[in-house]
Amino acid sequence: MTARVAIVGCGSIGQKRAQALAGARLVACAxxxxxxxxxxxRSAPGVAASDDWRSVATHDDVDIVIVxxxxxxxxxxxxxxxxAGKHVLxxxxxxxxVTEIDGVIDAAARAGRQVxxxxxxxxxxxxxxxxxxxxxxxxxxxxxxxxxxxxxGRPGYDREWRANPEISGGGELIDQGVHLIDLARWFLGDxxxxxxxAPTYFWDMPVDDNAFMLLRTADDRTAFLHVSCTEWKNLFxxxxxxxxxxxxxxxxxxxYGVERLTFYKMLPExxxxxxxxxxxxxxxxxxxxxxxxxxxxxxxxxxxxxxxADARAALTLVEEIHRQx
Numbered sequence: 001m002t003a004r005v006a007i008v009g010c011g012s013i014g015q016k017r018a019q020a021l022a023g024a025r026l027v028a029c030a031x032x033x034x035x036x037x038x039x040x041x042r043s044a045p046g047v048a049a050s051d052d053w054r055s056v057a058t059h060d061d062v063d064i065v066i067v068x069x070x071x072x073x074x075x076x077x078x079x080x081x082x083x084a085g086k087h088v089l090x091x092x093x094x095x096x097x098v099t100e101i102d103g104v105i106d107a108a109a110r111a112g113r114q115v116x117x118x119x120x121x122x123x124x125x126x127x128x129x130x131x132x133x134x135x136x137x138x139x140x141x142x143x144x145x146x147x148x149x150x151x152x153g154r155p156g157y158d159r160e161w162r163a164n165p166e167i168s169g170g171g172e173l174i175d176q177g178v179h180l181i182d183l184a185r186w187f188l189g190d191x192x193x194x195x196x197x198a199p200t201y202f203w204d205m206p207v208d209d210n211a212f213m214l215l216r217t218a219d220d221r222t223a224f225l226h227v228s229c230t231e232w233k234n235l236f237x238x239x240x241x242x243x244x245x246x247x248x249x250x251x252x253x254x255x256y257g258v259e260r261l262t263f264y265k266m267l268p269e270x271x272x273x274x275x276x277x278x279x280x281x282x283x284x285x286x287x288x289x290x291x292x293x294x295x296x297x298x299x300x301x302x303x304x305x306x307x308x309a310d311a312r313a314a315l316t317l318v319e320e321i322h323r324q325x
Contacts, residue, residue, distance in 0.1 A: 009070075023295070024291070027048065030051065074090055082108055138244070140242040143222075147223065147225045194317055198325050245264060
């Protein structure tokens with residue numbers, strides 16, 4: 001049976017989700033701006049549009065609810081959908097705080113439904129290839145990760161919802177920062193020691209526009225991460241270091257540049273490494289691949305590989321860094 005999907009939040013992310021349903025069928029969408037919901041509904045025949053998210057997220061004809069709203073509504077909508085027996089894909093960061101996400105975790109446990117968190121960066125081809133090499137043991141023992149991720153904002157950025165802490169729960173750290181944290185955990189594991197600084201350098205807003213993180217596992221594997229909305233030229237760079245090799249991911253496509261993975265393999269005599277490079281110039285299929293895996297999670301009744309526990313771990317680190325500010 002084809003899975004029936006409802007999307008709550010029909011902005012740019014909701015639109016991307018609607019185009020990447022991997023064979024599932026969009027049956028309803030909702031947005032506080034009804035015209036935006038109606039515009040998305042026109043993308044496929046027979047899709048109902050509403051400005052009442054509750055009627056859509058709890059409707060009998062819906063199997064999966066995608067929640068792609070501002071951060072303050074992620075947890076409430078996810079909980080309502082779970083209470084109505086739906087599976088849920090919730091965009092990162094999944095909540096504004098650990099307390100909020102704990103409510104989603106409790107609702108998922110009671111409902112016995114699957115919840116995936118939208119850490120779609122895991123499904124970019126360069127990162128998929130990098131993680132495959134890591135799992136094969138090509139890097140040797142892991143040592144550290146160095147990551148940078150940033151954009152330059154736009155006129156009026158400091159007046160958008162992300163700049164309002166009541167809606168967003170924070171600034172750049174909770175926005176792009178959770179992606180870098182998630183990727184670092186994907187390669188290094190859980191971080192038990194956290195140091196960080198989340199200042200506001202440029203934008204006139206009460207949330208951070210940069211965040212610097214030094215995260216350490218119990219056995220001292222380390223992630224040094226920087227996220228920024230004062231980058232001016234969009235940037236994504238993730239370097240993954242093992243005792244036998246290094247992986248370097250650059251770009252995410254579009255304004256971030258061509259996505260590329262470079263594998264630097266140490267030679268017995270050391271010196272310049274053996275270098276292999278893969279480029280991925282085609283469009284971003286991460287959204288579709290992520291959702292296809294979620295459909296398989298549901299079919300097999302298995303916990304998603306990027307789930308609420310991963311989002312909770314990221315939010316725990318975000319809160320600790322905010323306390324250190």
